[in-house]
Amino acid sequence: MLTTRANLSVPMLTSLSSATVTGANHSSQCHSNRSLSVQFHSTVLTTRANLSVPVRTEDEPLVEDDVAFDSESERNADPCTSSSCKWPSLRTGKSTCPTSSSREVSIIERGLFSFHDVSCIRFVKRTSQRDYINIQSLNGCYSYIGRRGSSQNLSLQRSGCVYHDTVQHELLHALGFHHEQKRSDRDQYIRVRLENVISGTEHNFDKVNTLNQGTSYDYGSVMHYSKYAFSKNNQPTMEAIPDSSVKFGHATEMSSKDIQRLNSLYKCYTAQISHTDISVIQRLLKYRKFKTS
Numbered sequence: 001m002l003t004t005r006a007n008l009s010v011p012m013l014t015s016l017s018s019a020t021v022t023g024a025n026h027s028s029q030c031h032s033n034r035s036l037s038v039q040f041h042s043t044v045l046t047t048r049a050n051l052s053v054p055v056r057t058e059d060e061p062l063v064e065d066d067v068a069f070d071s072e073s074e075r076n077a078d079p080c081t082s083s084s085c086k087w088p089s090l091r092t093g094k095s096t097c098p099t100s101s102s103r104e105v106s107i108i109e110r111g112l113f114s115f116h117d118v119s120c121i122r123f124v125k126r127t128s129q130r131d132y133i134n135i136q137s138l139n140g141c142y143s144y145i146g147r148r149g150s151s152q153n154l155s156l157q158r159s160g161c162v163y164h165d166t167v168q169h170e171l172l173h174a175l176g177f178h179h180e181q182k183r184s185d186r187d188q189y190i191r192v193r194l195e196n197v198i199s200g201t202e203h204n205f206d207k208v209n210t211l212n213q214g215t216s217y218d219y220g221s222v223m224h225y226s227k228y229a230f231s232k233n234n235q236p237t238m239e240a241i242p243d244s245s246v247k248f249g250h251a252t253e254m255s256s257k258d259i260q261r262l263n264s265l266y267k268c269y270t271a272q273i274s275h276t277d278i279s280v281i282q283r284l285l286k287y288r289k290f291k292t293s
Contacts, residue, residue: 066140066173067142068142068143068144085145085146085147085148085176086146086147086265087175111166112167114254115168115171118259118262119262120268131148131149131152133152133154133174135154136154137158137161139155140160141155141156141160141161141169141170142154143174144173145173145178147174164252165251165252165253168253177223177261177262178208178211178223181205182206182207182208184207184210186207189240190238190248191239191240193235193238196232196233196236196237198232205230205237212261213260213261215260215261218257218258219240221257223258224251225238226238226249227240229249
């Protein structure tokens, strides 16, 4: 049996006015009312959206792939391993969007609420909380790693970023998690082919100390990029080892290990959860999604 504690606040989009959540905060700027393609997975779409950004504005942070930094000194370290970047209990976030389409708001809301179903993270309406995530349609898809303090931007650009798995992916960054392929133990599971990587983007394959929470490498993580990420010649930039036929970078939602890591980091469980428990939850969520679609 799974038991969780509703002890975190993170921003939640409940309407087109301000909203928050237990743990993080989220504000969404206007997204156009356009039909959204689902033929590509979010990691591919995120990479394409970010590569298409010519120049970022002066008030935007430094961005490596979809991870934001305030300075160059932060580039090679995961701040969550050296200091506390978790969202504390009863903190909330903000989410505003005066002219977003109802479809895009619904997609973002669904991504936010999906954390409620599998963890103790709660997105709630912001009132006067000091720390919160400000979700906007800026240039590309990106987020800081973990809580930064005060308002922090999370960008979901209207063209290319408003998808369920992309929302989950960026929110997991904001909650403290890095990309799966950057794990310090990744060389046991994938081989990086730098000869196929676009010149100047090699840093996206640097290893960092990450919050693995005792879980094994996860090819099915929503935080794992595809084998062709940043390819300059349509050849793989990453290959699974020892079995190169293993697929990765195709997740459409958080995996069981993503959920397990999240709950472990935020100490959501009062009882130990098994992989069976998580699988049952995921099946129920998919059934509910089917019944309401």
